[in-house]
Amino acid sequence: MGRIEEKFNELKATGKKALVVYLTAGDPDLEKTREFVLAMDRAGVDICEIGVPFSDPTADGPIIQAASQRALKGGANLRKILKMIKKIRNISQIPIVLFGYYNPIYSYGNRKFAAAARDAGVDGILVVDLPPEESEELKIYTDPLGMDFISLIAPTTSNARIEEIVNNASGFLYYISITGVTGTAKPSVENVKADIKRIRRLSNLPVVVGFGITSPEQAGQIAPLADGVVIGSAIVKMIEKNSSEKNLLQIVSSFAMEVKKAIS
Amino acid sequence: MQKRLPDKHGHFGIFGGRYAAETLMPALIEMEEAYRKAQKDKTFQAEFNYYLKQYAGRETPLYFARRLTEKLGGAKIYLKREDLNHTGSHKLNNTLGQALLAKRMGKNRVIAETGAGQHGVATATVAALFGMACHIFMGKEDIRRQAPNVFRMKILGAEVVPVASGTATLKDAMNEAMRQWVSRVRDTFYVIGTTAGPHPYPMMVRNFQSVIGREAKRQILKGEGRLPDFLIACVGGGSNAMGLFYPFRKDLQVRMIGVEAAGYGLDTGKHAASISAGSIGVLHGNRTYLLQDEYGQVHDAHSIAAGLDYPGVGPEHAYFSQSGRARYVAVKDDEAMEAFRVLSQCEGIIPAMESSHAVAYALKLAPELSKNKIIIINLSGRGDKDAEVVAEKMGV
Numbered sequence: 063m064g065r066i067e068e069k070f071n072e073l074k075a076t077g078k079k080a081l082v083v084y085l086t087a088g089d090p091d092l093e094k095t096r097e098f099v100l101a102m103d104r105a106g107v108d109i110c111e112i113g114v115p116f117s118d119p120t121a122d123g124p125i126i127q128a129a130s131q132r133a134l135k136g137g138a139n140l141r142k143i144l145k146m147i148k149k150i151r152n153i154s155q156i157p158i159v160l161f162g163y164y165n166p167i168y169s170y171g172n173r174k175f176a177a178a179a180r181d182a183g184v185d186g187i188l189v190v191d192l193p194p195e196e197s198e199e200l201k202i203y204t205d206p207l208g209m210d211f212i213s214l215i216a217p218t219t220s221n222a223r224i225e226e227i228v229n230n231a232s233g234f235l236y237y238i239s240i241t242g243v244t245g246t247a248k249p250s251v252e253n254v255k256a257d258i259k260r261i262r263r264l265s266n267l268p269v270v271v272g273f274g275i276t277s278p279e280q281a282g283q284i285a286p287l288a289d290g291v292v293i294g295s296a297i298v299k300m301i302e303k304n305s306s307e308k309n310l311l312q313i314v315s316s317f318a319m320e321v322k323k324a325i326s
Numbered sequence: 327m328q329k330r331l332p333d334k335h336g337h338f339g340i341f342g343g344r345y346a347a348e349t350l351m352p353a354l355i356e357m358e359e360a361y362r363k364a365q366k367d368k369t370f371q372a373e374f375n376y377y378l379k380q381y382a383g384r385e386t387p388l389y390f391a392r393r394l395t396e397k398l399g400g401a402k403i404y405l406k407r408e409d410l411n412h413t414g415s416h417k418l419n420n421t422l423g424q425a426l427l428a429k430r431m432g433k434n435r436v437i438a439e440t441g442a443g444q445h446g447v448a449t450a451t452v453a454a455l456f457g458m459a460c461h462i463f464m465g466k467e468d469i470r471r472q473a474p475n476v477f478r479m480k481i482l483g484a485e486v487v488p489v490a491s492g493t494a495t496l497k498d499a500m501n502e503a504m505r506q507w508v509s510r511v512r513d514t515f516y517v518i519g520t521t522a523g524p525h526p527y528p529m530m531v532r533n534f535q536s537v538i539g540r541e542a543k544r545q546i547l548k549g550e551g552r553l554p555d556f557l558i559a560c561v562g563g564g565s566n567a568m569g570l571f572y573p574f575r576k577d578l579q580v581r582m583i584g585v586e587a588a589g590y591g592l593d594t595g596k597h598a599a600s601i602s603a604g605s606i607g608v609l610h611g612n613r614t615y616l617l618q619d620e621y622g623q624v625h626d627a628h629s630i631a632a633g634l635d636y637p638g639v640g641p642e643h644a645y646f647s648q649s650g651r652a653r654y655v656a657v658k659d660d661e662a663m664e665a666f667r668v669l670s671q672c673e674g675i676i677p678a679m680e681s682s683h684a685v686a687y688a689l690k691l692a693p694e695l696s697k698n699k700i701i702i703i704n705l706s707g708r709g710d711k712d713a714e715v716v717a718e719k720m721g722v
């Protein structure tokens with residue numbers, strides 16, 4: 063059993079919801095990202111999504127766009143990010159999902175990437191612009207190595223498509239709570255509720271909700287409808303705003319703890 | 327026998343496809359279905375043809391450039407006069423098609439990206455024509471260097487949204503248009519201006535632009551009694567080139583040459599020649615040749631012609647290049663400038679800086695060919711919009 067499945071089993075047994083935190087790797091630098099991940103683990107975060115910066119992040123709003131640019135300016139790339147994850151694995155067993163766009167992976171080489179990601183201790187991958195129609199070319203390398211292929215479901219996704227997507231997915235399903243890019247709108251609880259119901263009828267995989275959740279209160283409202291919530295832009299923004307603070311790690315950790323409390 | 331391309335998922339060999347975020351997938355599928363139905367619908371085709379004729383002013387002439395031919399002393403040169411379309415370029419052929427499709431799909435709001443502003447103007451024009459709301463995304467840098475087109479879009483009632491992210495040029499405008507589309511996908515139709523983007527765009531734009539090649543074929547057969555030996559067109563995303571090439575693809579004696587922008591030179595790294603000097607990758611929903619670094623990060627492109635300043639190329643051109651059906655060459659900024667001057671002063675036709683790249687290659691090729699050879703150049707647009715930049719460089 064992989065770390066992701068194990069984590070959801072454990073949460074289920076205790077009736078808890080997952081807190082998933084997204085971080086853009088290399089913002090402000092990779093050593094800091096490593097420290098953030100370890101701090102998130104200590105703060106009780108259940109899964110870390112590590113964003114691989116890309117020059118053209120078409121599914122991201124201004125906050126993650128800017129973080130990606132900073133990370134790229136600082137020299138972050140997939141090879142270095144995998145190295146950093148490997149270092150994390152010396153200390154922490156927190157489930158890690160690599161989150162990003164296809165081109166940096168494709169350019170690395172799909173076969174080579176799968177082996178390197180597995181070796182680094184990556185548990186799952188989420189490639190925003192690789193829908194089921196195109197995903198086979200990567201999955202043929204990542205599936206045999208036991209890496210979960212995390213898939214997105216949007217408010218615009220039809221039931222027929224959900225079926226196709228879940229047939230292709232493992233680990234958990236990521237429900238995009240808004241019709242929009244990351245961090246730009248507030249999800250409506252009513253819509254989320256109805257859509258999760260739709261998804262549950264077609265799949266037994268855990269469902270987490272993300273893209274627009276920014277506060278502990280919101281997380282507390284959404285979490286009971288699903289198996290977990292994702293906090294992304296809010297944390298990335300907090301890192302940017304407090305980048306010169308000495309107690310940056312602590313600021314971010316206490317926010318994560320607050321959210322965790324709100325969903326417990 | 328050639329297979330019909332693209333396949334059902336939008337692939338041209340290994341190129342193309344539909345690498346898009348899930349939020350957009352249903353919209354792309356809906357668009358493809360609507361387009362396939364429209365294609366078979368005689369009233370849609372009749373309406374499209376009506377606007378091409380009565381509104382755009384087609385057909386455009388295939389003009390024999392006698393003075394230029396004599397000056398070069400080789401092959402006969404014909405110009406396909408897309409510059410004479412309403413709004414001054416081939417872009418209107420495509421925006422008319424897509425706007426009619428949007429109308430049919432009940433979408434009353436269109437968005438578009440633009441580089442040179444020609445596609446922005448062509449989209450703003452059809453939005454005015456059909457009474458649609460219109461938002462045009464344009465890089466801040468391009469807004470500066472293509473000011474006359476910005477005014478035109480505003481006069482036509484469109485809102486021009488400046489894009490400052492990334493390199494503030496065409497690729498970033500396209501990123502921003504995609505983000506906007508994700509956010510308003512239910513009521514908005516994204517009018518892509520070239521044969522790029524996720525399936526069905528490359529196929530759809532090609533088909534709308536193919537009127538160029540169909541006319542040219544008919545015209546040259548009528549005028550010369552035979553097919554041409556060479557087709558030459560500039561390649562940004564590749565829509566004017568594909569529009570000319572596609573109807574000739576099975577006429578293997580007709581050689582096709584796509585001209586990319588070599589900017590300051592291919593060895594300087596400051597160019598926009600993705601086929602000539604790029605590598606394979608995935609951007610804006612399709613697999614194609616890209617300008618990128620070793621980590622898959624996309625570079626900025628450079629060209630004196632804003633409409634060629636794109637780090638990718640339509641997937642069908644990537645396919646034509648790989649299969650050898652077409653050949654791709656690159657022409658530098660200063661060569662395009664010279665061609666701009668030559669055509670202006672030799673024929674009284676001021677070409678767009680984009681089209682000047684095609685002319686520049688013809689200036690090299692024609693003198694090497696015998697007088698019984700025939701070249702057709704796609705004169706994709708007129709150069710009024712470039713007057714300021716050229717005046718600055720020529721010291722006029």
Ligand SMILES: Cc1ncc(COP(=O)(O)O)c(C=O)c1O
Pocket residue numbers: 415416441442443444445519520521560561562563564565566567632633634678680681706707708
């Ligand atoms: C006159 C003209 N020609 C060519 C192009 C390049 O586009 P494409 O390669 O799609 O024809 C543009 C783009 O703005 C243009 O305005």
